[in-house]
C-alpha cells in the first residue's frame with residue numbers, strides 16, 4: 116500500500132493544488148519530501164507574506180490554494196493575513212506540521228497544543244486527524260470545505276503520519292468530485308422576480324463576490340435594465356462594477372446612518388454578493404429608511420443568517436442575475452456615456468499629490484492592469500482618478516489587515532503572467548509584507564510596486580481627528596528608504612520625483628519585479 120504521503124500528494128495533484136505557498140519547519144519536512152515534479156513550492160520568508168501571496172493567487176485564479184505553515188508559531192504569524200482571506204472568502208487550504216503523535220501530549224518543543232482550536236475562530240473548518248490513516252480523507256475534506264464554504268481551512272498533521280501506510284480505502288478519495296449547485300427553486304425565483312419588477316425605484320448594492328465570481332459584465336447588464344443607482348458594498352475588496360459607469364454611485368459609506376440615508380427614496384435595495392453590511396465607523400441609526408425593503412442574495416449562508424435586517428435568499432449570484440436578466444426588458448434608451456475623469460489635484464513643492472500618481476497610472480498602464488491597493492489615506496484620490504472597467508481590476512485587504520497588498524500583488528501577478536499587475540502600496544503598509552519582494556525577485560514575477568511615501572500612517576491621522584483623539588503617538592514613520600530595502604531583497608528600485616519622470620518610468624515594461632518610490636503629500640481617505 117502506498118504511504119499516506121503518496122496518496123496525499125496524488126490527491127492534491129488531482130484537485131489541482133500543485134502550487135504551494137509556504138514557509139516550512141522541521142515538522143513540515145516529511146510532507147514535503149518526494150513532492151512530484153508538477154508541484155511548485157513558492158517559498159515566502161514570513162507567514163504573513165506567505166498567506167498574502169496565496170490569497171492573491173487564489174483570488175486571481177478562483178481556485179483553492181495550498182498553504183504550508185510551521186506548527187503553532189508559523190500559524191500564529193499567519194493569523195493577521197488570514198483575517199483578510201476570511202473576509203474575501205478565499206479558499207486557502209492551510210496544512211501545518213505537528214509534532215509526532217507521542218510527543219504532543221507532553222508538549223515537546225514544536226508541538227502545537229490543541230492545534231485546531233488555535234485557528235478555529237478564523238477558519239471554516241479545522242482538524243487534526245485522529246489517526247494517520249485518516250490524513251488523506253481529512254486533506255480532501257479540507258480542500259472541499261474550503262471550496263464549498265469559500266473560507267480558509269486548516270489541517271494539522273503529526274509528521275510521523277506521512278510515512279505511515281495508507282488505508283486501502285484511501286484510493287477511493289482520488290476520484291471524488293464535490294460540487295455545489297445553487298439555482299433558486301421556481302417559487303423562490305418567481306417571488307424574487309415579482310419583488311424586483313414591482314419596485315418603482317430599485318437600487319443595487321454589489322459586493323466583492325460579484326467580481327470574485329467573474330460577474331462584473333453581467334452586473335452591468337442587470338444594472339442597465341434596472342436603471343437605478345449602483346453602489347459597491349462597504350469595506351470593498353474587489354470592484355464589482357466599472358467605477359465611471361453613469362449608474363455607479365461609489366462605495367457605500369461604512370456606517371449604519373449614512374447607508375440608511377443613501378437608500379432614502381428607494382423602495383427596494385437589492386444586495387448581490389455581499390454581507391449586509393460590513394460597517395466600520397460606528398455611526399448608529401436605523402438600518403433602513405421608512406418604506407425601503409432590502410433583499411440580499413448571497414451564496415454565503417452565514418452572511419445571510421447574521422444580517423440584522425432584510426430578506427435573504429441563499430443562492431448563487433450568477434443564477435439569480437441570469438434569472439433577473441431574463442425577466443427584465445432591455446433598457447429603452449442607451450446608457451449614458453461613462454463619466455469623464457477630472458484633472459488631478461496637484462501639490463505645491465516637490466512631493467506629488469496622490470491624484471497625480473494615480474492619473475499617471477491610469478494614462479500609462481494598459482487598460483487591463485490589475486491593481487492591488489494598500490494605501491489608506493489616498494482612497495478618495497484613487498477613485499477620483501481611476502477608470503476601471505474590467506473584472507479582476509482591483510484588490511484590497513478585505514478585513515483591513517495591512518500586509519496583504521504587497522504579497523497579494525505578487526500572488527496576483529504569479530497567477531496571471533499575461534496581465535499587467537501594479538501594487539499601490541503605502542509606506543506604512545509595505546512593512547507588513549515586505550519580504551514578499553524576495554519571492555517576487557526569485558521567481559522574476561513581472562510586477563510594479565508603486566510605493567507612496569508620505570512619511571506617516573496617514574489614515575490614522577484622519578481617524579484620530581474623526582474619533583476626537585488628535586494627539587495619539589506612534590503615527591509617523593520617517594527615515595524609510597524603500598529603494599534600498601527593495602534592492603536588498605533583489606528587486607530593482609527607483610526613486611522618482613515629478614509627474615513626468617513617474618510617467619516615463621511607468622511606460623517602461625520590465626519583465627521582472629520593480630519598485631517605484633514616490634514622495635507624496637498627505638491626503639484624507641474621504
Ligand SMILES: Cc1ncc(C[n+]2csc(CCOP(=O)(O)OP(=O)(O)O)c2C)c(N)n1
Pocket residue numbers: 195489490491492493515516517518540541542543544545547569571572573574575
Ligand atoms: C495589521 C494592521 N496593523 C495596523 C493597522 C492600522 N492601520 C490602518 S491604516 C494604517 C496606516 C497605513 O499607512 P500607509 O500604508 O502609509 O498609508 P497612508 O494612510 O499613509 O496612505 C495603519 C497602521 C492595520 N489596519 N492592520
Ligand SMILES: [Mg+2]
Pocket residue numbers: 541542543567568569570571572573
Ligand atoms: Mg503613509
